[in-house]
Amino acid sequence: MNYVITIARGFGSGGKEIAARLADKLGIPCYERQILTFASEKSGISEEEFVKVDEKKRKHILSTFMKTQSLNVEAEPVEKDFKGDDKLFHFQAEVIQHLADTESCIIVGKCADYILKNRKNVVSIYVEAPRAVCVKSIVEKLHVSEKRAHELIAKTDQFRANYYEYYTQGNYWTNPVNYDMTLNSDRVGRDQCVDIIYQYLRIKFGEESVR
Numbered sequence: 001m002n003y004v005i006t007i008a009r010g011f012g013s014g015g016k017e018i019a020a021r022l023a024d025k026l027g028i029p030c031y032e033r034q035i036l037t038f039a040s041e042k043s044g045i046s047e048e049e050f051v052k053v054d055e056k057k058r059k060h061i062l063s064t065f066m067k068t069q070s071l072n073v074e075a076e077p078v079e080k081d082f083k084g085d086d087k088l089f090h091f092q093a094e095v096i097q098h099l100a101d102t103e104s105c106i107i108v109g110k111c112a113d114y115i116l117k118n119r120k121n122v123v124s125i126y127v128e129a130p131r132a133v134c135v136k137s138i139v140e141k142l143h144v145s146e147k148r149a150h151e152l153i154a155k156t157d158q159f160r161a162n163y164y165e166y167y168t169q170g171n172y173w174t175n176p177v178n179y180d181m182t183l184n185s186d187r188v189g190r191d192q193c194v195d196i197i198y199q200y201l202r203i204k205f206g207e208e209s210v211r
Helices: 014-026 031-045 045-051 083-100 131-142 146-167 190-205
Strands: 003-010 107-109 122-128 182-186
Touching: 003 014, 014 190, 031 045, 031 083, 045 083, 083 107, 122 146, 122 190, 131 146, 182 190
Parallel strands: 003 107, 003 122, 122 182
Antiparallel strands: none
């Protein structure tokens, strides 16, 4: 049986790093930016277009959020009524669904927990940390000032929240009910987060399935 781990993360919380370490421990691929590449190859649309809307919605789309009809992520993205950003999302959703059908992997962001909801072979994790810890992480990683780190965190997390709300028809990104587990990477430690998720996988899927 193949299994999939989705990881949503606050900016600076170390979620991407945890995902990469877990992938190494499990010996399976970890996908984030590659999802955009696969969607571009599948659709024939420039990868640059996917990058522009990566986990964010453009303002003209958000302004009409309350007027939109529910979006069905199972729908075919080639339907004529799919336009612009929504069409790009559906190509990404199709890639994510295909990965969940065919291989064990980790998928970071991209509303993957929602796209793959109710699948028995999926575990969804949310990783967060206190703002001060996230700021320190961003300062060290991107070599920016603390002020700029605060700005980047606020902006990126708001983009992700808006994106998630739009494509889940009003759900909110940090809702713990969306996930199997929510981890504070500061209190637990990033290496320990990897170990906790690993042990949970073995409990959920069995020791024979998760080596």
